[in-house]
Amino acid sequence: MVDLFIKGGFLMYPIALCSILGVTIFIYKFMEYRRIIKNIEKPLMDVLNEKPQILVPILSAIENGASEKQLSVIGTKCINKIEKGLSWLGLISTIAPLLGLTGTVTGMIKAFMVIANATSVNPSMLAGGIWEALITTAAGLFVAVPIHIGHHYLEKQADEIAFILKEITVAVFEGQKNGI
Numbered sequence: 001m002v003d004l005f006i007k008g009g010f011l012m013y014p015i016a017l018c019s020i021l022g023v024t025i026f027i028y029k030f031m032e033y034r035r036i037i038k039n040i041e042k043p044l045m046d047v048l049n050e051k052p053q054i055l056v057p058i059l060s061a062i063e064n065g066a067s068e069k070q071l072s073v074i075g076t077k078c079i080n081k082i083e084k085g086l087s088w089l090g091l092i093s094t095i096a097p098l099l100g101l102t103g104t105v106t107g108m109i110k111a112f113m114v115i116a117n118a119t120s121v122n123p124s125m126l127a128g129g130i131w132e133a134l135i136t137t138a139a140g141l142f143v144a145v146p147i148h149i150g151h152h153y154l155e156k157q158a159d160e161i162a163f164i165l166k167e168i169t170v171a172v173f174e175g176q177k178n179g180i
Helices: 002-007 012-040 044-050 053-063 068-083 086-117 123-177
Strands: none
Touching: 002 012, 002 123, 012 044, 012 053, 012 086, 012 123, 044 123, 053 068, 053 123, 068 123, 086 123
16 A cells, blocks of 8 residues: 555645545534534424523524524524535545646656657556556545545535524524514
């Protein structure tokens, strides 16, 4: 495995960094979303008694008589806070294959430089550049595909959290407005 990493050339380092960052962000957000969903996917009275941290600004605003527009702004801020970091996964899933493609180009440049500098060429002379081209392409895709899938999964989780927050907000706001 180390041998393949080395044969992939210098672009394997940023691809590896993309992998490490992507997996770290995914695990962090996955755990965060599980915790939030566990705290808000309960009967309304239980949620109101426990006051999960994500709901505190919304519940405080309702208690202080906020309007629907003010609640909309506060809710949007809460959702933005939840989604913070997801854009990095999208960026990583875009950059990793581009780094792999760049490795393909540099590997092929190396192969053609060998051809240009030699009077007679045999396949083993080209192997180093071709190795680099293929390994970096594969590595970029191996990083990008799972990160891309994870990104979409987490986006769906964030949407689910946003929907539950809206349901709670509407229920509490309407209850407050109707004196319940």
